[in-house]
Amino acid sequence: MDAICCRFLGTKATIYTYGLPVVLLLLSAGYYLIKAAIVSRYTCSMQLEIKQREKMKRRRALQMILFFKVCTIVGLVAGCGVASRVWKIPFLWAVFCTGHSLQGLAVALSVACNCRVLKVYARKSYKQPKQQVNLSLSLYICRGWKEKFVRGYHR
Numbered sequence: 001m002d003a004i005c006c007r008f009l010g011t012k013a014t015i016y017t018y019g020l021p022v023v024l025l026l027l028s029a030g031y032y033l034i035k036a037a038i039v040s041r042y043t044c045s046m047q048l049e050i051k052q053r054e055k056m057k058r059r060r061a062l063q064m065i066l067f068f069k070v071c072t073i074v075g076l077v078a079g080c081g082v083a084s085r086v087w088k089i090p091f092l093w094a095v096f097c098t099g100h101s102l103q104g105l106a107v108a109l110s111v112a113c114n115c116r117v118l119k120v121y122a123r124k125s126y127k128q129p130k131q132q133v134n135l136s137l138s139l140y141i142c143r144g145w146k147e148k149f150v151r152g153y154h155r
Contacts, residue, residue, distance in 0.1 A: 011086055019082040022075070029071045037064055066114040073106050 040060040047053035077099040084092035 014082060014085040018078070022078040022082070026071060026075050029067075033064060033067055033071070036060075036067075040064070062114055066110060069110045069114075070107050073103060073110070077103050 040057075044053050044056045044060065047056055077096060080092045080099060081096040083089065084096050
């Protein structure tokens with residue numbers, strides 16, 4: 001395996017120059033994922049309308065799941081690379097090489113699938129334009145009444 005692997009010089013070099021930075025990056029990503037969940041919870045609880053609150057909760061949950069998926073893919077591929085070098089298992093090296101090659105495709109598919117799901121939640125219903133028309137009509141009536149009241153046309 002030493003003749004095949006030209007990226008990593010030795011076991012210690014692999015651990016310190018590849019494994020440790022990946023672990024630190026994944027730990028920081030986990031920290032920000034937890035922080036985002038807390039902020040999302042507070043932000044969703046500030047919504048007054050129940051439908052908007054539930055819609056926002058679903059969207060934020062899907063975004064956090066996407067972030068978790070991407071971090072998991074990166075972590076598993078990097079873990080296979082470090083483990084193959086430390087334990088000298090050729091199968092893990094093959095998994096690392098294949099996974100590293102397909103990692104971008106897997107991340108792109110995860111993002112594409114989640115974006116389609118987010119678009120489903122972001123779509124406007126067909127009832128909304130009628131509500132907007134009714135709302136604008138009622139605002140027009142209220143404004144017209146207010147203008148008459150302010151000008152002194154009330155009796």
